Amino acid sequence: MADDSFELFDLRVEAVIPEGKPIYCGAKAGDYFELKGEMLSMPAGQGFSIYSISAVLPLLAAKQRPTHPNDWMTSDAEIACPDPHCGSRLRIVRGAKRLFSHAETTAVPLPKENDDK
DSSP states (O other): OOOOEEEEEEEEEEEEOOTTOOOOSOOOTTOEEEEETTEEEOOTTOOOOHHHHHHHHHHHHHHHSOOOTTSHHHHOOEEEOSSTTOOOEEEEEEEEEEEEEHHHHOSSOOOOTTOOO
């Protein structure tokens, strides 16, 4: 069988709490969650607003993948809290690359080299 491996970045999403700004989402300095593959985890006893998570969720799959150095997805990393009155932001930080196998992540086989797409 041909190599079916691919790489994804581990991500850490950190709360950014600007000094002197009102915070309504419950985020505190030092709060974070991690994404490794498809598994999201956070430290015991720590929570995150579902509304804050919903603001970053659509970007996480793209941030996990290697991107061109000039792509905005490579450089832009902070997302505002969805509450326009809240001063917090979430910063997406890329970590180590992790190797995955296509066959271990989906039941759909890779197309054969001569298959039409």
